[in-house]
Amino acid sequence: MNSFAIACIPHLMRVISIYLTIGAIFSIPFVTFLIRFVDPSARGLAIGFRLLIIPGVCIFWPLFVWRLIRRKQTPTERNIHRLRAQQNAA
Amino acid sequence: MNPDPMNKRDSQASNPTEDEFFSGYSRLPKGIKRFLFRFIPLLFVGVALFGFFVPRLHDQFNAGKFGGGELQGFLVGEPVPHLLVPRKGKVESGSKFSRYLLSANNKAGVSAKVTDHVGKWVKIKGLMVHRNNLTLMTTGKAEPVAAPANAPIAPEPGIELGEFSLKGEILDGKCYPGVMKPGQGKTHRACAIRCISGGVPAVFLSHNDQGDPLYFLLADSAGKAVNKQVLEMVADPLEITGQVTQYGDFFLLKADPSSYKLS
Amino acid sequence: MSVAYKSIQWNRFKITYDILLWVSIALYIALFTWSAHLMGPDLDMRGLQIRAYGSAAFLLLHVILSIGPLCRLDRRFLPLLYNRRHMGVTMFLLGLVHVIGFNLAKIPLLDKIPSINKFPLKTTGALTWYHDFGNLDPIVSLFAGNTHYESFIRFPFESLGVIGLAILFLMAITSHDFWLANLTAPIWKGLHMLVYVAYAALVGHVVLGAIQTNRHPILTIMVGLGLVWITAIHLIAALRERKGDRPVANATPAVDNYVEIGSISEIPDNRAKIVAVAGERVAVFKYDGKVSAISNVCQHQNGPLGEGKVIDGCITCPWHGYQYLPETGGSPPPFAESVPTFNVRLEGDRIFISTIPNPPGTQTPAAPIHPGMEGRA
Numbered sequence: 001m002n003s004f005a006i007a008c009i010p011h012l013m014r015v016i017s018i019y020l021t022i023g024a025i026f027s028i029p030f031v032t033f034l035i036r037f038v039d040p041s042a043r044g045l046a047i048g049f050r051l052l053i054i055p056g057v058c059i060f061w062p063l064f065v066w067r068l069i070r071r072k073q074t075p076t077e078r079n080i081h082r083l084r085a086q087q088n089a090a
Numbered sequence: 091m092n093p094d095p096m097n098k099r100d101s102q103a104s105n106p107t108e109d110e111f112f113s114g115y116s117r118l119p120k121g122i123k124r125f126l127f128r129f130i131p132l133l134f135v136g137v138a139l140f141g142f143f144v145p146r147l148h149d150q151f152n153a154g155k156f157g158g159g160e161l162q163g164f165l166v167g168e169p170v171p172h173l174l175v176p177r178k179g180k181v182e183s184g185s186k187f188s189r190y191l192l193s194a195n196n197k198a199g200v201s202a203k204v205t206d207h208v209g210k211w212v213k214i215k216g217l218m219v220h221r222n223n224l225t226l227m228t229t230g231k232a233e234p235v236a237a238p239a240n241a242p243i244a245p246e247p248g249i250e251l252g253e254f255s256l257k258g259e260i261l262d263g264k265c266y267p268g269v270m271k272p273g274q275g276k277t278h279r280a281c282a283i284r285c286i287s288g289g290v291p292a293v294f295l296s297h298n299d300q301g302d303p304l305y306f307l308l309a310d311s312a313g314k315a316v317n318k319q320v321l322e323m324v325a326d327p328l329e330i331t332g333q334v335t336q337y338g339d340f341f342l343l344k345a346d347p348s349s350y351k352l353s
Numbered sequence: 354m355s356v357a358y359k360s361i362q363w364n365r366f367k368i369t370y371d372i373l374l375w376v377s378i379a380l381y382i383a384l385f386t387w388s389a390h391l392m393g394p395d396l397d398m399r400g401l402q403i404r405a406y407g408s409a410a411f412l413l414l415h416v417i418l419s420i421g422p423l424c425r426l427d428r429r430f431l432p433l434l435y436n437r438r439h440m441g442v443t444m445f446l447l448g449l450v451h452v453i454g455f456n457l458a459k460i461p462l463l464d465k466i467p468s469i470n471k472f473p474l475k476t477t478g479a480l481t482w483y484h485d486f487g488n489l490d491p492i493v494s495l496f497a498g499n500t501h502y503e504s505f506i507r508f509p510f511e512s513l514g515v516i517g518l519a520i521l522f523l524m525a526i527t528s529h530d531f532w533l534a535n536l537t538a539p540i541w542k543g544l545h546m547l548v549y550v551a552y553a554a555l556v557g558h559v560v561l562g563a564i565q566t567n568r569h570p571i572l573t574i575m576v577g578l579g580l581v582w583i584t585a586i587h588l589i590a591a592l593r594e595r596k597g598d599r600p601v602a603n604a605t606p607a608v609d610n611y612v613e614i615g616s617i618s619e620i621p622d623n624r625a626k627i628v629a630v631a632g633e634r635v636a637v638f639k640y641d642g643k644v645s646a647i648s649n650v651c652q653h654q655n656g657p658l659g660e661g662k663v664i665d666g667c668i669t670c671p672w673h674g675y676q677y678l679p680e681t682g683g684s685p686p687p688f689a690e691s692v693p694t695f696n697v698r699l700e701g702d703r704i705f706i707s708t709i710p711n712p713p714g715t716q717t718p719a720a721p722i723h724p725g726m727e728g729r730a
Contacts, residue, residue, distance in 0.1 A: 002322075005497040006489070013492060039535060041355040041689075048360025049531070056526040063535075077537035077655075080632040081648040081693040085710040109621065111662040112428075113674035114366045114435045125429040130373065133416070137377045141384030144408050145401065146392070147569040197487035270482075271400035275566035277483075280498025280511070284487030326507065 023058035030057055030064060038067045039074045148271070159218040161190060161227060162235055167208035169309035169316075169342070170291040171200050173227070176241050185246065185338020190218075191226040191263045191291045191307075197281070199289020199317075203231035211237045221267035223339055224293065224305045228264065248335035248342065255331040256343065257353050258296030260308065260324045262286050266293065279325035286317050286324060294330060294343055306334070306343035319347035329353040355689035358531055370436040374443060381409050402476040403451055404563070410447035411559060414552060415579050417441060422590035428660070431671055438528045441548075445525040448518050454478030510562030513554045520551035530653070538655045556580060611698055611705040617644065617722055618702055625668075627659035631708050635695055638663055638679055643719035645679035646695035646706045653690065683714045702726050 031050040035042040042049070057064065067073070076082070110119035118126070163175035164187075174187040192200045195217070204214070216229030262285035265273040272278050274295065286292045292315075294306040308316050311332075329352075332345025361367070385405040389396060417440050423430040456475035463469055484491035484498070495515070501507035524545050526532075533541045556576065564573050614628045620639040627634050627649055634649035636659030647668065649659045656672035663669070667676035667685060677684055683691035691713035697720040698705045704720075711717050 002497050002500040005500050006493055009493045009496050010490070039358075039531065041358050041534065042531070043357040046358055046360070049358045049529070052360050052529055053531050056529075056532060059523070059526065060536075074534050075537055077539050077652065079539065079648075079650055081635075081650065081710045082713065084631050085693045085712040085715075088709045089712045109624065109662070111664065111669070111671070112431050112435070113664065113669055114432075115364050115674055116664075118366070118432065122429050122432060126432060129430075134377060134380070137381050138384060140408075140412055141381040142388045145385050145389040145404070147567070147572045148389070148401070148404060149567055149569050269397035269400060271397075271404075272566050276499075276507070276510070277562050277566045280494050281483040281487075283498055284484065284489060284494055288488045 020058050023061040024054075026061045026065065027054045027057040030061070034064075034068060038064055038072070041074070157218050158216075159227065160213065160215045162213045162238070163187070163190070163211070164237075164241075165204070165208050165210060165212045165232060167205060169307065169313055170289075171205055171208070172291070172307075173212070173214060176238065185340075187338055188225075189338060189340045191224075191293075193226060193228050193264045193285075193290040194288075195228045195230065197264075197285040197288045197290065199291075200229065201231070204229065207232045207234055210234050211241075219264065219268040222303055222305075224263065224267050226263050226267055226291070246337075248337045251334040251336055251341075253331065254334050254343075255329060256294065256296040256304075256306070257327070257329050258294055259326065259328060260286075260292055260320055261295055262324075263291040263293045266295070274325065276325055282324045283321050287321055289317060291315075292317055292320055292324075294328075304341065306341045309342055309344050311344055311346050313342075313344060316347050320350070323347075323350055323352075327353045356687050358529070360529075366432070367436050367439070370432075371439055374440060378409060378413070378443065378447070381412075382406070385409075399477040400482060403479045403482060406447050406476065407451040407479075407563070410444050410451060411555060413440065413444045413447065414555065415583060417444060418548070418552060418583050419586060422586040425590035425593060426586070428671070434672060441521070442525045442528055445518070445521040448521055450476060450478065452478045452480050452514070452518060454481055506561075506565070508557075508561050510558050510560075510565075513558040513561065517551040517555040517558060520547045520554070524548060524551075533654060538650075538652065542655055552583070610708050611696075612708055613703055613705050615704055616702045617699065617704060617726060620644075623663040625659040625661070627657070628706075630695070630706060631710055634659060635706065636661075636668070637697070637704060637706060638668060639722075640679065641666075642722050643679075644697050644699060644704055644722065645717070645719040646697050647677060647679065647682045648693040648695075648710060650692065651675050651690075652692055658692070680719050681714055681716055682711075699726060 031054060035050075110121050112119060112122050161173055161175050163173040166172050166174060171192045173190045173192060175190060177186055177188055192204060192214070194200055204212075211234065212232035213235045214227060214229045214232050216227045218225060218227050220226070259274065260282075261274045261278075262282045264285055265278060265281055267273070270278060270281065274282070292308045294308050296304045296306065298304055308320065308330075310316050310319070328350050330343060330345050330350050332343050332349075335342045335344065382405050385408070386398060386402075389398065389401050417437060420430060420433045420437055420440075424434050454475070454477045458464055458469045458475070480491050480495060484494040487494060489497070495511055499507070499509035499511065501509065502512075524547070527536065527541065527544060536544065556579075559576055564576060612630060614630070614635075614637060615626055617639060620626045620637065623638075623640050625636040625638040627636055629635070634657070635646050636649045636657075637644060637646045638659075640663040647658065649657055651658050651670040651672065653670065653673055653675045656670045656675070658668055658670055658677065661669045661671045663679065664676075666678070668679055669676050675684065675690060676688070677690070677692060680694070681691070682694040693710035693713050694715055694717040695710055696707035696717055699720045699722065
């Protein structure tokens with residue numbers, strides 16, 4: 001039995017569960033009201049939608065914290081046509 | 091032309107030769123519909139065939155069974171706790187005892203409530219698991235009883251059979267005869283490690299030339315249990331060279347675990 | 354103003370799709386159990402249920418991975434792609450049941466229903482069955498039970514299963530359109546392309562796990578054939594795709610930033626020709642006696658707009674029916690998606706398009722086809 005693995009895995013599990021717990025705590029204010037600051041399409045009651053995205057928020061919460069701090073909204077994808085169109089317009 | 095007036099309601103092509111296009115929110119175009127009506131039943135036939143035949147390919151069904159039971163016998167502690175139960179009727183040849191391995195109900199060896207009575211006659215209630223001639227009883231405690239009047243006085247000494255090199259794998263004495271599917275091999279490795287680490291007897295499974303399974307209880311050269319030393323080698327293909335002692339229909343294989351070789 | 358999110362935008366087709374999907378899975382599990390019972394009426398089914406759910410997930414993954422290339426080879430498969438994400442989430446759930454089991458009476462909220470115990474729908478997962486009830490935490494046992502990463506034959510197949518399930522989990526939790534919008538389609542697609550890593554890990558999980566202890570030749574052959582099938586249809590679809598992907602910009606030199614892309618007659622009505630211009634594919638549509646060009650990349654899931662059709666005056670994506678007006682590249686209100694457009698010029702029956710894209714939403718007049726233009730050499 002690998003004693004090194006047995007010693008390490010609980011620590012790793014703790015780190016992961018701390019990360020997920022922070023995400024879970026953040027997800028409650030996020031899905032109830034903070035979400036409309038990052039994505040205007042999140043409107044109305046839409047309880048099903050709000051519950052459905054909670055697991056994802058638990059994982060991707062740093063992204064939304066960052067967007068909230070920077071006051072950024074849903075981005076538009078970057079592809080070569082969009083970039084060239086932008087360069088040309090500028 | 092299709093005279094069905096219903097078709098007029100379709101906003102899209104109703105003739106399969108026309109340029110059909112699927113979008114989830116409008117009606118399925120005729121040609122695509124016909125295609126799906128043929129293709130989806132095919133998928134279902136596939137599902138049915140796989141559902142019926144995949145379990146047939148599973149070759150690890152064992153006849154291992156659970157069953158409640160009660161045994162009275164002589165409790166032995168070395169190399170692992172086991173119970174010697176006097177055989178009923180005439181015992182012409184072989185041992186006067188049947189031997190039963192013991193473990194707790196979970197992935198652990200028997201508790202002090204059992205081992206405190208080593209060397210005494212006891213009554214044990216529990217669940218019996220058996221496969222071929224390997225039988226183990228899971229139990230929580232043992233109750234001392236008086237030795238039966240006509241019982242053999244003491245367990246007979248084993249017969250030394252000499253040194254053998256055997257190929258096989260280490261498994262735990264509980265899951266292998268039990269309901270695990272499989273209760274051996276790589277997929278079961280972690281479970282067997284937990285069992286053996288918890289004190290369930292380690293058993294070496296080998297086969298004779300006819301392919302019949304042979305079970306060996308493992309012990310080190312001093313005859314002590316090897317549970318803690320073999321964990322890293324559980325379920326791996328091994329070759330063990332050691333002294334084999336026969337106790338009735340039961341074999342003990344004595345070898346230093348550091349001499350086990352991957353084969 | 355965009356369209357507000359909902360949990361699922363149900364429609365009749367999606368409901369039918371999901372019913373068929375779940376019925377087929379229930380059928381598989383029921384047949385598996387029944388067939389196993391026929392082999393041994395008093396078999397303990399707990400260990401076998403792990404195989405039932407695991408094999409169901411693995412088979413479903415083959416179906417999921419086949420849909421993409423099959424749609425490339427025959428458009429009539431597109432309805433299967435439309436709701437593929439429900440298939441993916443379902444597959445993740447099957448994998449999860451394989452690992453942690455399922456007990457209807459222990460699900461939060463459902464456990465409050467008093468008569469829930471009358472429905473004994475439960476199964477044991479591999480984590481409980483093989484790793485629990487011992488002297489270690491089951492999760493620790495899962496990862497520490499086998500650490501022979503240096504060996505092929507002894508390789509811990511459990512870790513490969515964990516990698517597969519972790520990827521499927523990431524895909525399942527980001528399956529809502531909210532994630533497409535917030536991660537943007539290219540990143541979302543990158544994340545969901547990891548399904549191929551998951552497939553590789555799960556083939557390893559099956560080969561080094563189940564097949565190694567259950568050495569039935571047919572089982573091995575089936576897994577091998579599955580791998581060959583998935584690889585082959587992907588290669589065939591990719592080769593086909595490459596044929597139609599020669600950049601025209603290199604073939605004919607651009608004159609004042611316009612490039613000739615072909616003739617009017619080669620485009621069917623309400624359909625498009627796809628050409629590579631300005632580093633990406635452009636969809637050139639012919640409809641209502643006009644020609645328009647927009648970027649081929651749908652903003653929703655980067656679907657191929659040029660394989661779509663003009664319906665009710667809108668270019669409609671073949672994947673999920675997202676629509677764009679040909680002359681602005683914008684979705685009709687209340688939708689908010691928009692893609693770049695390209696100026697179009699006709700000379701005789703030849704079509705020329707600008708090599709410089711217009712920003713999404715720019716009013717770009719369509720080039721009218723005058724009588725007699727079409728069919729002229």
